[in-house]
Amino acid sequence: MLRAPSTDFWQVGIVPLALEDVDPHSLRAARERITWLPDAGRWRYLADPFGLVRNDALHVFVEAFDYRVKRANIERHEFALSDLAWRSRTTVLDLPFHLSYPQVFEHQSETWMVPESYQAGEIALYRAVDGSLNRWARECALISGVPGADASLVEHEGQWWMFYTLVGPGARDQRELHVAHAPALTGPWTPLPANPxxxxxxxxxxxGRPFVGRDGVLTLPVQDSSTGYGGATRLLRFPVLTPQRIDIEAGTERLTGDLASDSHTAGLHTLTGCGGFTLIDVKRIDRSRGKQWLDLKRRLRRLLGN
Structure with a gap:
């Protein structure tokens, strides 16, 4: 008999704490005050949240994955800033390849997004058209010819920095950190010779988005997949970060799904700040046979040309 597969389902939450104040104790204490995004529907999930505050709203951008087609697009969920009441959901970027990890940020009076698009073989920059958060145009490739994943950008001490991983054999994306730098957002970007x-x-x-801690040290949230993909997050600090030298200090505290949720306890793999909020996603694992039938139907549709 075929073994029932393990299927990951993620859920996105808004924690009413600034990122610098989040630790295992504070996250557990805040769990009853977390606002969860609406359920994505059968065989779908939401993950990889990033946010922008604009006027009276918190805009949460997420990967919206559908197991029926095995790829994701990018959605924007709008919440009232005053009470986090959910207002709307809009698909804002949908391309012929998988999209995820929609890091959004503002720079020089423009709004930008760097979504993961490793299937396109590039790390690309998108710009909000006419300031609209629902229309995005590809500006340029920041790094071409690489299956880059989860690119996280920050301007720090007069230079732009990009932290990313590469998809490849042996789950290298779960264990490697690569770094590139540039004099401006649009480049030219130079990967460090010491990569990974x-x-x-x-x-x-x-x-998640890199940030400067209260001690002035650049800090990057990273995944801890030692117990399984996206099992937890922890922090890396960079007290020295130059093109010639990088010093890395790994934090020991792990943030796990059970700290925030009773139903999604198997992982927590995004941790990103947005004003006075922290955005997270948590994972549950489904072990039913439904996924096998879903995969079979998808293969049959492909064979029949549908």
């Missing part, structure tokens, strides 16, 4: 700068399944793949 860290190889460690306990904390290498980026897991």
């Amino acid at each position: 700068v860290r190889v460690n399944r306990e904390g290498a793949r980026p897991a």
